[in-house]
Amino acid sequence: MLQLTDPLTLLKGIGPSKAAALKKAGLESLADLLRYYPRAYQDRRTLTPIADLTPGENKLIQGRISQMAFTGFGKKRTLRLLLTDSSGSLEVLFFNATYLARSLSRDSDYQFFGRVSRRGGRLQMLHPDIQNANAAGQGQGWLPVYPLVHGITQKNLYNWIDQVLPLSDDLTDHLPAQLVQKNRLIGLAQALQAMHRPSDRQTWREARFRLIFDEFLLLFLGIMLRSRQSEAVGQAIMLPPGREIDEFLSRLPFSPTDAQRRVLSEIEADMTSPKVMDRLIQGDVGSGKTMVAAAAAYKSIRNGYQAVLMAPTEVLARQHAKTITGWFSPLKVSSALLTGRISSKARQELLQDLSQGRIDFLVGTHALLQADVCFHSLGLVITDEQHRFGVRQRELLVQKSKHPDRLVMTATPIPKTLAATLYSELELSAIDELPPGRKPVLTRIARQNERRSVYEFMRQEVAKGGQAYIVTPLIEESDKLNAKAASQLFAGLTAFFPDIKAGLLHGALPSVEKDRVMQEFAEGRLSVLVSTVVIEVGVNVQNATVMIIESADRFGLATLHQLRGRVGRGDRQSHCILISDAREGVAAERAAIMTQTNDGFLIAEKDLELRGPGEFFGTRQHGLPELKLADPVRHFKIMVQAQTLARELMQRDPELKLPEHRLLKANTEKLFTESGR
Numbered sequence: 001m002l003q004l005t006d007p008l009t010l011l012k013g014i015g016p017s018k019a020a021a022l023k024k025a026g027l028e029s030l031a032d033l034l035r036y037y038p039r040a041y042q043d044r045r046t047l048t049p050i051a052d053l054t055p056g057e058n059k060l061i062q063g064r065i066s067q068m069a070f071t072g073f074g075k076k077r078t079l080r081l082l083l084t085d086s087s088g089s090l091e092v093l094f095f096n097a098t099y100l101a102r103s104l105s106r107d108s109d110y111q112f113f114g115r116v117s118r119r120g121g122r123l124q125m126l127h128p129d130i131q132n133a134n135a136a137g138q139g140q141g142w143l144p145v146y147p148l149v150h151g152i153t154q155k156n157l158y159n160w161i162d163q164v165l166p167l168s169d170d171l172t173d174h175l176p177a178q179l180v181q182k183n184r185l186i187g188l189a190q191a192l193q194a195m196h197r198p199s200d201r202q203t204w205r206e207a208r209f210r211l212i213f214d215e216f217l218l219l220f221l222g223i224m225l226r227s228r229q230s231e232a233v234g235q236a237i238m239l240p241p242g243r244e245i246d247e248f249l250s251r252l253p254f255s256p257t258d259a260q261r262r263v264l265s266e267i268e269a270d271m272t273s274p275k276v277m278d279r280l281i282q283g284d285v286g287s288g289k290t291m292v293a294a295a296a297a298y299k300s301i302r303n304g305y306q307a308v309l310m311a312p313t314e315v316l317a318r319q320h321a322k323t324i325t326g327w328f329s330p331l332k333v334s335s336a337l338l339t340g341r342i343s344s345k346a347r348q349e350l351l352q353d354l355s356q357g358r359i360d361f362l363v364g365t366h367a368l369l370q371a372d373v374c375f376h377s378l379g380l381v382i383t384d385e386q387h388r389f390g391v392r393q394r395e396l397l398v399q400k401s402k403h404p405d406r407l408v409m410t411a412t413p414i415p416k417t418l419a420a421t422l423y424s425e426l427e428l429s430a431i432d433e434l435p436p437g438r439k440p441v442l443t444r445i446a447r448q449n450e451r452r453s454v455y456e457f458m459r460q461e462v463a464k465g466g467q468a469y470i471v472t473p474l475i476e477e478s479d480k481l482n483a484k485a486a487s488q489l490f491a492g493l494t495a496f497f498p499d500i501k502a503g504l505l506h507g508a509l510p511s512v513e514k515d516r517v518m519q520e521f522a523e524g525r526l527s528v529l530v531s532t533v534v535i536e537v538g539v540n541v542q543n544a545t546v547m548i549i550e551s552a553d554r555f556g557l558a559t560l561h562q563l564r565g566r567v568g569r570g571d572r573q574s575h576c577i578l579i580s581d582a583r584e585g586v587a588a589e590r591a592a593i594m595t596q597t598n599d600g601f602l603i604a605e606k607d608l609e610l611r612g613p614g615e616f617f618g619t620r621q622h623g624l625p626e627l628k629l630a631d632p633v634r635h636f637k638i639m640v641q642a643q644t645l646a647r648e649l650m651q652r653d654p655e656l657k658l659p660e661h662r663l664l665k666a667n668t669e670k671l672f673t674e675s676g677r
Helices: 014-025 030-034 154-170 175-182 187-198 201-230 245-248 258-272 291-304 314-331 344-357 391-398 416-422 448-463 486-497 513-521 557-564 585-596 600-611 634-652 660-676
Strands: 039-044 058-071 078-085 089-094 109-119 123-127 129-132 144-145 278-283 306-310 335-338 361-364 380-382 407-409 427-431 440-448 467-471 502-505 530-533 544-547 575-581
Touching: 030 585, 039 058, 039 530, 109 335, 144 154, 154 187, 154 407, 154 660, 187 201, 201 634, 245 258, 245 291, 245 314, 245 530, 258 278, 258 291, 258 407, 291 416, 306 314, 314 335, 314 361, 314 513, 335 344, 361 544, 380 391, 440 448, 440 585, 448 467, 448 544, 448 575, 486 502, 486 530, 486 575, 502 513, 502 585, 513 530, 530 544, 544 557, 557 600, 575 585, 585 600
Parallel strands: 089 123, 278 407, 278 427, 306 361, 306 380, 335 361, 380 407, 440 575, 467 530, 467 544, 502 530, 544 575
Antiparallel strands: 039 144, 058 078, 058 109, 078 089, 109 123, 109 129
16 A cells, blocks of 8 residues: 555556656655645636637537548647537647547547637637546636646646545644634644645635645744754853954944844844844845954854854955954954865864964854864854755754854845744844945946947946956857857957956866955955846955846846946945846846845845845745745735734744644654754
8 A cells, every 4th residue: 555655657658768757856755745746726617608719718628520631741730629619610730740630530529628719710729638528527627737747747746646645645634623722723634635636726726725825834833843953052162241343343444334233232132142143144245244243253253162164155255364364463363265176284283273272363264164163162153045955954063162152144135024934043133234325326227239339338447447247148159048158258359359358267167266256356456247147146356346147037136236236336336237028027126226225125026026035045044944835925824813923822832842733843853853953
């Protein structure tokens, strides 16, 4: 007898090749298939008369084949059917489908389901689903449409899920009956069956509500259980109140903003409390997150602990090391940089100094995660652009000490509704103010036919002593995308402006070459940098005043904002020019928003509205369980209801040890284990 834990190969029709294809989509067990939800449903409940059909709709029709003929030759051979009912006629076309003619008969009745179109004044259906009318009849209900996997058909998925659905009756609901009733939910087995084979819209809505509620509930319970483990009072590093942060600020060559001071007060309160600090700092590009992190590190160091900062790229790590070392040197704080390219001898010396406490502050990349990187007394772990690291990677760094304080930073402002879900276990701080004197970047849209004037404007800015970025989505030309490739742009630019010193940067270059080009641009030896989005993070050139984004319609709002943040970092007026011919749709909306505001938090809210949370900030990159159905924006009320229940459960049973909660805890832990949390 089949079990939900069994591999998919036990189902009829799944051999090694199909199992391999399903595995690529994350489907390995029968339980995985049970949770592989339809992406849409085809309404096959009602037959529509041919005369009532409207182009663009998917409809179920029934009629008699009055004509059947082939046209064309070879692969262009087309089977043409004329289907007639009492109200009119419709043409049905099947390309290269000789086999189909053998199973159809003239003057017989059939049902067809497909998309209606109009060509030459005649209604058509191309490649619809077909079945004999005598075997079908009305009342087929809603037919699920599943996300397709390469090499797997809808019919395959439908048949396999039909084999698995009866097993849902064996599932024990992880929610106690009284909670199911109190929250007006249907049972888990009923929800799974109705999600795959709904009898009507109301049944589907109830099923969907229950499964969305479950996703949010397990998510919040997992976050709360993890948060409890890190909150253990008495185990945290509790620093004494002091004036270390004020001492650090007094040595800076600039004055902190009010927003920076507010966030530092929040950090100071965390570090002097009996709980582990777990704080996320959000701040726009150039808002001063690095300085805030350095001040926190200084407090930790002055109290006898070491601090570490992990960055996602070597370029960004080197930039942090250079900046922070400059601040720390007069304060007699020893700093070091650890990357994957350090020589073996230098690495051994660095690791020895680190383990013996001779290095106070260490900056590095993923190289920090190696097992032989040992600290003498690590008190603060800082992660920059933390969403670029997996949760397991971040935890590996934290585990190099016992309950260190944790500070994570992101230059991607996150809307409150989404932050409430993704970062429920973190305290949130926002640096929502730029340093004084910063001029907003002037942003405008240019059409493709205006490119020459755009580049002439860039040349004038370079002649004034400025520098410019030109960003494109691709490295080489592609027939599939109407976008200028970085290599082609670079060749054209150097031919058209031979007097301008330009560099080419993209992800396919060797690391040494990338670093060389970036360094030359940062030092002013190159006036123009033609690049892919590799410069989104890691380049800080205050002399850069022009950002030209080719094929801007290919980028999301968050990326456009990040790219624009590469300019406007000095005291000169900077410009961002979006080259795009998009005049309607999401791409046009994104471009318009960019011209209206420089506020990253407002842009984040707009980005969320346009793209939805799944695209805005994929939960998998945060190590949170994947939200298959739940959407923190569209399902905000369900999310709040599930969060309220999670809090009530944790207050009543903080470790979910009661018998009625054990299955709920087991499913929560399983979910977070599978996601790598």
